[in-house]
Amino acid sequence: MLPKFIDTHCHFDPEDVASDLIQEATAARVGVLAVGGNAINNQTAQASGVPFACGYDWSCTGASIQLTLHPQMVAVGELGFDFHRGYSLEIEADQRERFALQAEFARRAELPIIVHTREADEVTLSALREADLPKTGVIHSFTGDREIARRLLNLGYFISFSGIVTFRNADLLRETARYVPDDRILIETDAPYLAPVPFRGRRNRPAYVRETAQFVAALRGMTVEAFAQLTNENTIRCFGKQAVWETL
Numbered sequence: 001m002l003p004k005f006i007d008t009h010c011h012f013d014p015e016d017v018a019s020d021l022i023q024e025a026t027a028a029r030v031g032v033l034a035v036g037g038n039a040i041n042n043q044t045a046q047a048s049g050v051p052f053a054c055g056y057d058w059s060c061t062g063a064s065i066q067l068t069l070h071p072q073m074v075a076v077g078e079l080g081f082d083f084h085r086g087y088s089l090e091i092e093a094d095q096r097e098r099f100a101l102q103a104e105f106a107r108r109a110e111l112p113i114i115v116h117t118r119e120a121d122e123v124t125l126s127a128l129r130e131a132d133l134p135k136t137g138v139i140h141s142f143t144g145d146r147e148i149a150r151r152l153l154n155l156g157y158f159i160s161f162s163g164i165v166t167f168r169n170a171d172l173l174r175e176t177a178r179y180v181p182d183d184r185i186l187i188e189t190d191a192p193y194l195a196p197v198p199f200r201g202r203r204n205r206p207a208y209v210r211e212t213a214q215f216v217a218a219l220r221g222m223t224v225e226a227f228a229q230l231t232n233e234n235t236i237r238c239f240g241k242q243a244v245w246e247t248l
């Protein structure tokens, strides 16, 4: 039997039939963590019936942040920092404020966080250091180099790799994927974006996490079985709520 993997980060859009994608994933022996990040994705994630995360990411401006607990909610997120579309002190202050609010919610709820960071390494590191959360979380769809990974690992965070690691020009990222220690690595799709090779350019789906998993296992000189066991254990350690994962 194929070893089971968990896609620790996918989004369901309103046009997706989440139940079909989850069924397809289950048939491919892939478990799913549905991630929000804005009001719409928060809703589709919670309605999907699988473990989920809710949060308000960098793109939500002026959102009044409303988060409520749920037994299947395993994390707060995604949230974080993104200066890809521009940087100003005002933008940074706005993103920091939204981050701090949700970090406080995570602290009180004793949930980990799912962190997005793009062109924002130093701000992300300083915000995570300041938040100093007892339950850390994961830096998702990581694209940084070894040095940034090392500093995030030192803060206690897990590092998750998406299909980007399979892209032809991603040599530096492959180096990072070899570097992250066994007890801190996770995998994900970030569907519907970032489909791994050989599906690059298509709409991504949770079942495709197998391609990334096989690729990273080979990169690390591990069997697919050993890598599956490792990442599944890490998923439970990162997110807790073991019983929720056992239903997948």
Ligand SMILES: [Zn+2]
Pocket (backbone or CB within 6 Å): 009, 011, 035, 037, 078, 190
């Ligand atoms: Zn995402």
